[in-house]
Amino acid sequence: MAQLSYREAVAYGIAQEMRRDPKLVMLGEDIAAAGGVFKTTVGLLDEFGPDRIKDTPISEQAIVGAAMGAAMTGIPVIAELMFSDFVAVTWDMIANEIAKTRYMTDGQVALPLVIRTANGGGVRFGAQHSQSVENWCMMIPGLKVVAPSTPTDVIGLMAASVRDPDPVVFFEHKALMAMSEEIPDGEIVDELGKAKILREGTDVTIAALAAMVPKALEAAERLAADGISAEVIDVRSLMPLDTRTILGSVSKTGRFYTVEENPRVLGWGAEVVSIVTDEAFWDLDGPCIRITTPHIPLPAAASLEDMAIPSVDRIYETVRRTAGGSA
Amino acid sequence: MAQLSYREAVAYGIAQEMRRDPKLVMLGEDIAAAGGVFKTTVGLLDEFGPDRIKDTPISEQAIVGAAMGAAMTGIPVIAELMFSDFVAVTWDMIANEIAKTRYMTDGQVALPLVIRTANGGGVRFGAQHSQSVENWCMMIPGLKVVAPSTPTDVIGLMAASVRDPDPVVFFEHKALMAMSEEIPDGEIVDELGKAKILREGTDVTIAALAAMVPKALEAAERLAADGISAEVIDVRSLMPLDTRTILGSVSKTGRFYTVEENPRVLGWGAEVVSIVTDEAFWDLDGPCIRITTPHIPLPAAASLEDMAIPSVDRIYETVRRTAGGSA
Amino acid sequence: MPTEIADPRYDYALRPPRLPQPVDESMASQPIDTDIRLGMYRKLHLLRQWSKRAHDLFLQNLVKGTTHLSLGQEAVATGFSTAMRPDDYTFATYRGHAHSLSRGMDPGEALAELLGRSNGVLGGKGGSMHLTDVEKGMMGSYAIIGAHLCIANGAAWSAQMRGTDQVAVCFFGDGTTNIGAFHEALNMAKIWSLPVVFVCENNLYMEYTPIDIVTAVPRPAADRAPAYGLDPIVVDGNDPDAVYLTAKAAIDKARSGGGPSLIEAQTYRHGGHSRADPGKYRPAEEIEAWKGRDPIPMYHDRLLTLGTPEETLTGIEREVAGVVDAATEFAKSGPEPGEAELFRNVWADGGAEWRN
Amino acid sequence: MPTEIADPRYDYALRPPRLPQPVDESMASQPIDTDIRLGMYRKLHLLRQWSKRAHDLFLQNLVKGTTHLSLGQEAVATGFSTAMRPDDYTFATYRGHAHSLSRGMDPGEALAELLGRSNGVLGGKGGSMHLTDVEKGMMGSYAIIGAHLCIANGAAWSAQMRGTDQVAVCFFGDGTTNIGAFHEALNMAKIWSLPVVFVCENNLYMEYTPIDIVTAVPRPAADRAPAYGLDPIVVDGNDPDAVYLTAKAAIDKARSGGGPSLIEAQTYRHGGHSRADPGKYRPAEEIEAWKGRDPIPMYHDRLLTLGTPEETLTGIEREVAGVVDAATEFAKSGPEPGEAELFRNVWADGGAEWRN
Numbered sequence A, B: 001m002a003q004l005s006y007r008e009a010v011a012y013g014i015a016q017e018m019r020r021d022p023k024l025v026m027l028g029e030d031i032a033a034a035g036g037v038f039k040t041t042v043g044l045l046d047e048f049g050p051d052r053i054k055d056t057p058i059s060e061q062a063i064v065g066a067a068m069g070a071a072m073t074g075i076p077v078i079a080e081l082m083f084s085d086f087v088a089v090t091w092d093m094i095a096n097e098i099a100k101t102r103y104m105t106d107g108q109v110a111l112p113l114v115i116r117t118a119n120g121g122g123v124r125f126g127a128q129h130s131q132s133v134e135n136w137c138m139m140i141p142g143l144k145v146v147a148p149s150t151p152t153d154v155i156g157l158m159a160a161s162v163r164d165p166d167p168v169v170f171f172e173h174k175a176l177m178a179m180s181e182e183i184p185d186g187e188i189v190d191e192l193g194k195a196k197i198l199r200e201g202t203d204v205t206i207a208a209l210a211a212m213v214p215k216a217l218e219a220a221e222r223l224a225a226d227g228i229s230a231e232v233i234d235v236r237s238l239m240p241l242d243t244r245t246i247l248g249s250v251s252k253t254g255r256f257y258t259v260e261e262n263p264r265v266l267g268w269g270a271e272v273v274s275i276v277t278d279e280a281f282w283d284l285d286g287p288c289i290r291i292t293t294p295h296i297p298l299p300a301a302a303s304l305e306d307m308a309i310p311s312v313d314r315i316y317e318t319v320r321r322t323a324g325g326s327a
Numbered sequence C, D: 001m002p003t004e005i006a007d008p009r010y011d012y013a014l015r016p017p018r019l020p021q022p023v024d025e026s027m028a029s030q031p032i033d034t035d036i037r038l039g040m041y042r043k044l045h046l047l048r049q050w051s052k053r054a055h056d057l058f059l060q061n062l063v064k065g066t067t068h069l070s071l072g073q074e075a076v077a078t079g080f081s082t083a084m085r086p087d088d089y090t091f092a093t094y095r096g097h098a099h100s101l102s103r104g105m106d107p108g109e110a111l112a113e114l115l116g117r118s119n120g121v122l123g124g125k126g127g128s129m130h131l132t133d134v135e136k137g138m139m140g141s142y143a144i145i146g147a148h149l150c151i152a153n154g155a156a157w158s159a160q161m162r163g164t165d166q167v168a169v170c171f172f173g174d175g176t177t178n179i180g181a182f183h184e185a186l187n188m189a190k191i192w193s194l195p196v197v198f199v200c201e202n203n204l205y206m207e208y209t210p211i212d213i214v215t216a217v218p219r220p221a222a223d224r225a226p227a228y229g230l231d232p233i234v235v236d237g238n239d240p241d242a243v244y245l246t247a248k249a250a251i252d253k254a255r256s257g258g259g260p261s262l263i264e265a266q267t268y269r270h271g272g273h274s275r276a277d278p279g280k281y282r283p284a285e286e287i288e289a290w291k292g293r294d295p296i297p298m299y300h301d302r303l304l305t306l307g308t309p310e311e312t313l314t315g316i317e318r319e320v321a322g323v324v325d326a327a328t329e330f331a332k333s334g335p336e337p338g339e340a341e342l343f344r345n346v347w348a349d350g351g352a353e354w355r356n
């Protein structure tokens, strides 16, 4: 057992996979000598050398394109995009090429690649360096999407993503980098498409992702003190989506909440809520409620950012106010 | 009154605005001499000359960037992106710059610009030239999004978009180009953010967009013959979203359907359904149902594309099957 | 609206024609094996006859959607594919039929794909703009400008890592040199010394717009080469021998670790940009002059001059005609794909499930 | 994991240093008005002292988020802004403080923005990376590499259409020359002959990576200029006079219809890339050498040599110190923005409503 931060878990998870598969390579800006701007790739250059850990120019299209071309010719690749906002600069490569090529070629082309990127806010970087863009990727058929909330999940889901034969967008959350926990010994391998019930409850179901997960758990703790028993689900994988776990929980509690960092309109919760209200309609005791960042660009000032992103207080109060009847 | 095709209505609507505002300019690939690949800009070069109708290189970032820079310095601009799939190539410019700049600068920068683009399938162009990407744009705070379904709406919404001081993404649908109707004389100016009830009904509400609108209407006709009275709403504007019209209709019918061409996951209907089930929960007589393209890239073959995109049959049968009880 | 104004700023057909270079007669004396030359003659014919057939089928409304033919540009695909090793990689654009066939894609499966049939090389799912045959080294046709230059880099990088000496050859048009991905790809190829050959088929037009109107330098590719530390290389794209020799030099260089090349092949498309385009924005004199530089009759003459009997050439033409007829039959007889195909191969597990 | 290996392929600090050019002494004799020179001296100091204060406030944990200082690079902003007309346009990157102040942005409002206060120039909503002051011609600081080159084109195009003779000047780093948008912007600027001046501040590093490792040509901007039909122009970015003269020439050319320029200003940042970076990936000798080419003492000496009395310079320094102190007070005293600001100005109607 070792104590590892989320930040360290990224390099740990990558190293585990690079040791396993000598073909696996990684490329990105400032990832080698500098160890990444979030220090998530520290040590990898030393262990795996400059041919497997490659610094690139500021050329996101070339980076992701190179990952695609290598992957389709037998080299599995991890590509880093420094901030998830930069997904936009190479969106054509991701949404139009990588996501569609297997289907368009009726299976001729396999794309075993992972696009890792630092997602989310809470660090006062402003509208162009703080976005939560998991919903951008979730909406594109052909992409898998994961967003771990703990160091152990980082390692396990990294392994699952690297080993998955399909392209995966892997969201590391900037606000979780310092979070630390004991991780198990030995190889850690998780599974895509599996949500996790982190806290059992009977009154309401709260589904959260990445940095919203610890907040949901804290809110659940406070709700418990008020006699509201909240089941908290870490969604973890937006694509594939573990609807079974979510629907199962809702059929038990009858009340469903999402906690989303992405801006409100067409956040990942919109899909989940649509599925829940379609398929668990008769189990619901009231409307599903999405607790999200408002539909605005993210502001830089600390006071504003803290108001924008769902807080423990907001989660607690929203559930308290609306689930009162069922408590 | 003149008979005008959807295709012709685009040029007609642009010309109306260019006559009104001598500052308004347009740029894009092959829009001038060639009149656009969809012939939606025919005649504009002749009337307004090469300084106002500008052919560009294949440089979508430069095109949209130039539109932004001109708009922020007092020149309203219409930028054409030939196919809406190419939105991806300049997504950074649209999602990260244009959408956020007014907010980030606390209102210092105004961006009166319209990005026009040919959206949607039904023309056997395959996965990279047939996408419905209205949901991509709808999810970005700071963008307005419209998608007209008739020639008259094309003209009126074009005027509204050009006159709007905020950036608007204007989706012209490829499959509707040949559709033709009588248009009223004189200036045609519509309003953003207004849905239209195209057919009144009492049993179910069907919300549709762009090329799905005529299909929804035809399905409603067939449902009527079966005794199911369907109210058909043309959503027209995804942002701002006319939730009042939709909620009003659902509170009357108790049954809600969307007909969407975008792939299923996080299609625009996910947002609308989430709102409806939240705010009209107690009015609903059953789950909301989204009739969408499956969550796959769009295939090229005619037989496959026809299966993928919602058809009149599919709409009719889905509503028939699920709304039976309330008929 | 006012009638058209005859102004070359408006009406590109009124601009001065851009005429082809004369044939470089010295090419005839280049030491190229007769077998190779006859192979190239056959390829030229295959690409030409197949494309004409595709056009016929379009006119018969059997090809839906869009098609982008390479009529007139066949010498580029012919010369390059002949210089490539079977395990080398080709990356092409939507105008990728010639490149696909030249790498050995089955003409019937290619045609069936255009017809949207399930016996198409992509089961009908990709269509005309996406022909791909990984087994033949045809790594795809890409329909959005720019991306595939970056992807070709990746294949070259992979070959470098795997130590296979494979080379990636990436074809694109003159208009493509103005997109951002071109710049990123060329820079990365050079700094990583990738075994990739970038081939700009300069046919003077990006769709309906003359390339010089939208490009800051006269030679869209060659004049950019130094910006990536590369030599400017221009070749007569209508001369199979010239293309073959230039291709061979660049591919050999890449294979032996010498890094990337950027080649501008000057050529012309006989028809319009895509199916419905009559190509009227081009000066008539220009079209005529370039049709006069058609690579096929030129090469026919060269082969005769070099001593190939006429009947050998006629034999090749007839054989190809048979292949194209058979391909047509194969394509027309294919069934339309159905629901099984629709949900096939979104994911590696063969299906389209995205939830449990 | 193994300990670090001392290999210059890995550890960039072990590479040979890239040293600055010696000062071009002939600049002292260039006919530049003393007023202009003194104005530049004041600007240098303002940018320097203000930035140092921003750094102090960061160390005091009052500046949250990130900041990118221009310490060492002040001569570029100084020379250009001095050559610009008040109604000309500036476009800058996240490293935009110097450019903002040099165009006349209020130092207090700029600092308040870094502190996330509602008296910030953007009400606290933009932050350090987005300083903008449209009234002063400071058209924005852009935090994602590349886009603003295209946007600057648009402003130049607009000036061309409006016939105002305004010029847009667009600043960016060496690393930015490798992104696609750079290529698209330069090409479009040239073909439309836009009144725009592109200024690459080549400080030898893109974040933590030496520029030459990731760039196919030695001079990232200058060696690309011919690819856009432009002349390669290189200027000593640490000499305010040299920058001013080069800027003036390019701006005059643009203003008089001569089209765009691309200028590479060679400079160096004294500190790290952004707030937390100690800049250790650079050879110590290199840092020392460039600190020895600090534009401020050099310019101080030049002004003395040219006859400005020491006390004039000291007076300027003191006056600027007062400005920076006042700015600090102003910034610190600003309230934190609240809910009203949060929902303000998403749309032109002043609000954030997206539904009825």
Ligand SMILES: Cc1ncc(C[n+]2csc(CCOP(=O)(O)OP(=O)(O)O)c2C)c(N)n1
Pocket (backbone or CB within 6 Å): B029, B058, B060, B082, B086, B089, C095, C143, C144, C145, C146, C172, C173, C174, C175, C176, C177, C201, C203, C205, C206, C207, C273
């Ligand atoms: C990013 C992008 N923009 C625009 C298009 C539309 N388009 C298709 S082909 C073409 C012209 C390409 O010209 P060129 O590169 O010269 O190739 P050619 O067609 O002449 O072979 C354009 C603009 C596209 N496919 N992708």
Ligand SMILES: Cc1ncc(C[n+]2csc(CCOP(=O)(O)OP(=O)(O)O)c2C)c(N)n1
Pocket (backbone or CB within 6 Å): A029, A058, A060, A082, A086, A089, D095, D143, D144, D145, D146, D172, D173, D174, D175, D176, D177, D201, D203, D205, D206, D207, D273
């Ligand atoms: C598209 C994009 N990729 C990566 C980054 C992250 N990033 C910010 S600054 C920077 C380095 C820029 O280097 P340069 O252009 O030389 O400017 P400098 O910081 O030296 O002024 C990088 C990679 C970004 N902001 N945008």
Ligand SMILES: [Mg+2]
Pocket (backbone or CB within 6 Å): C173, C174, C175, C201, C202, C203, C204, C205, C206, C207
């Ligand atoms: Mg061309």
Ligand SMILES: [Mg+2]
Pocket (backbone or CB within 6 Å): D173, D174, D175, D201, D202, D203, D204, D205, D206, D207
């Ligand atoms: Mg730099």
